[in-house]
Amino acid sequence: MEFAIDYILIPLVKIALLLAVLPLAVAALTLFERKIIAYMQVRLGPMRVGPWGLLQPIADPIKLLLKEDIIPAGADRWIFVLAPVISVISAFIVFAVIPFGPEINIFGKAIPLWITDLNIGALYVLSISSVGVLGIILAGWASNSKYPLLGALRSAAQMVSYEVAMGFSIIGVLMLAGSLSLVNIVKAQQSSGVWYVFYQPVAFLLFFICGVAETNRAPFDLPEAESELVAGFHTEYSGFRFSLFFLAEYANMITVSAMAVTLFLGGWLRPFPNVPWLGFLDIIPPLFWFIFKIIVFMYFYFWFRASWPRYRYDQLMKLGWQRLLPLAMANVIVTAILVVLLRG
Amino acid sequence: MKVKRPELSLLKKIFLVDLIKGLLLTFSYQRPSKNYTEQYPKVRPKVSERYRGAPRLNNDPETGETLCIACNLCALACPEHCIEVGWERDAASKKVLTDYTFDISRCMFCGLCEDACPTPCLELTQDFELSLYGRKDMKWDRQKLEEGNQPVVYTK
Numbered sequence: 001m002e003f004a005i006d007y008i009l010i011p012l013v014k015i016a017l018l019l020a021v022l023p024l025a026v027a028a029l030t031l032f033e034r035k036i037i038a039y040m041q042v043r044l045g046p047m048r049v050g051p052w053g054l055l056q057p058i059a060d061p062i063k064l065l066l067k068e069d070i071i072p073a074g075a076d077r078w079i080f081v082l083a084p085v086i087s088v089i090s091a092f093i094v095f096a097v098i099p100f101g102p103e104i105n106i107f108g109k110a111i112p113l114w115i116t117d118l119n120i121g122a123l124y125v126l127s128i129s130s131v132g133v134l135g136i137i138l139a140g141w142a143s144n145s146k147y148p149l150l151g152a153l154r155s156a157a158q159m160v161s162y163e164v165a166m167g168f169s170i171i172g173v174l175m176l177a178g179s180l181s182l183v184n185i186v187k188a189q190q191s192s193g194v195w196y197v198f199y200q201p202v203a204f205l206l207f208f209i210c211g212v213a214e215t216n217r218a219p220f221d222l223p224e225a226e227s228e229l230v231a232g233f234h235t236e237y238s239g240f241r242f243s244l245f246f247l248a249e250y251a252n253m254i255t256v257s258a259m260a261v262t263l264f265l266g267g268w269l270r271p272f273p274n275v276p277w278l279g280f281l282d283i284i285p286p287l288f289w290f291i292f293k294i295i296v297f298m299y300f301y302f303w304f305r306a307s308w309p310r311y312r313y314d315q316l317m318k319l320g321w322q323r324l325l326p327l328a329m330a331n332v333i334v335t336a337i338l339v340v341l342l343r344g
Numbered sequence: 345m346k347v348k349r350p351e352l353s354l355l356k357k358i359f360l361v362d363l364i365k366g367l368l369l370t371f372s373y374q375r376p377s378k379n380y381t382e383q384y385p386k387v388r389p390k391v392s393e394r395y396r397g398a399p400r401l402n403n404d405p406e407t408g409e410t411l412c413i414a415c416n417l418c419a420l421a422c423p424e425h426c427i428e429v430g431w432e433r434d435a436a437s438k439k440v441l442t443d444y445t446f447d448i449s450r451c452m453f454c455g456l457c458e459d460a461c462p463t464p465c466l467e468l469t470q471d472f473e474l475s476l477y478g479r480k481d482m483k484w485d486r487q488k489l490e491e492g493n494q495p496v497v498y499t500k
Contacts, residue, residue: 036374039373039374039376039379040370040371040373040374041370041373042373042378042379042380042381043379043380043381044379044381044383047383303367303370303371304367306370307363307366307367307369307370308363308366
């Protein structure tokens, strides 16, 4: 009985909760994005659905789900159907290892706010996010159309090249924490009392830049560059299947933000966990800090989109291979030397 | 033509000064007071002071009689000949306005009629909502002109 509750019931409840909350969060984020970008462009954004456009995130999915679902005649049916599913699954299962908060007590039972604590959590997240590329490539190929194929090719090249720099940029953190488990990385930051962003500022910037490129967001949104490729890899998708890609994209943005928060900004820890007189901040639950930090990152995503023009393709490759990758490697070497010298 | 690329100093390149400038600009635009959108059907827009819109024949506010003296100058001034003034002579052989037609489908809102009018009668108002269901509705008679254009009020 105890076994069934611990290993079946509680994880199932957590998974169900996550699967319910994540699409809602994505829906809310779309309104957040449209409002922020609108205000940055001196407009108002959605104002007509509900007061201040607050019901827009409900109207949008309803519209998408009621739309006709078209599969082009020339498309490879099976792969066309499979591609968005791969995308969305790989975007969702990453959340299995992300620690949303510390252990909490419910009815005298300690329940951790993560689904599972993999001892190779960071590696798992990186590898699953590369599986997401597969969905995009398949979508581009199965559509049997020019623009999706071009979008998919760009996406493949971009994600592969930025994945490398991303992987290197987190090595510094892993060396400091001495663990690949995301929970242990947060706990290491708690015991050292300092967020790793202060030890690894360069790695943090690199990670976030690569994260933006990984999720195909502006200014690296070449795979779906509206002005060149219509909608890139999901040009031929409509209705429900399009909404799956949309969901996957936003879920990936949350993942990258959550990873950046966990690795560099102390996960669920309050700001400056080592300063005692800030102790009054402990009243606010850790889950709030985690979500708040993610929202700040999302804000940056939208801020970038409203501010910067898209990179040209060769500039994108040059930036990835010639700037970010050497910088990330240099960061790894410097960190390694410092860790050895300081720990003796 | 070859456009010379702007030279960026090394420090500017390393610290991405131009990108951050762009970010700060968009950030400052978020102030609601900077917002430019008008909620048009809900809120009446501000029309420029010298805007020339729907024509109106003004009545004397005290007596309620028309200010038009049927001099026909507006019709003569109109480059499009879209004004027709109808009059008759009264007992004192003075011109009295009987009917007045203004074809707003041909009007280009140049305002020459307004300038020609010797009394403050003919006026091109600030009203701009002139869409109608048929072409025949665009010939405005004296009654319509004296009432002025009454735009449909948006309620919701």
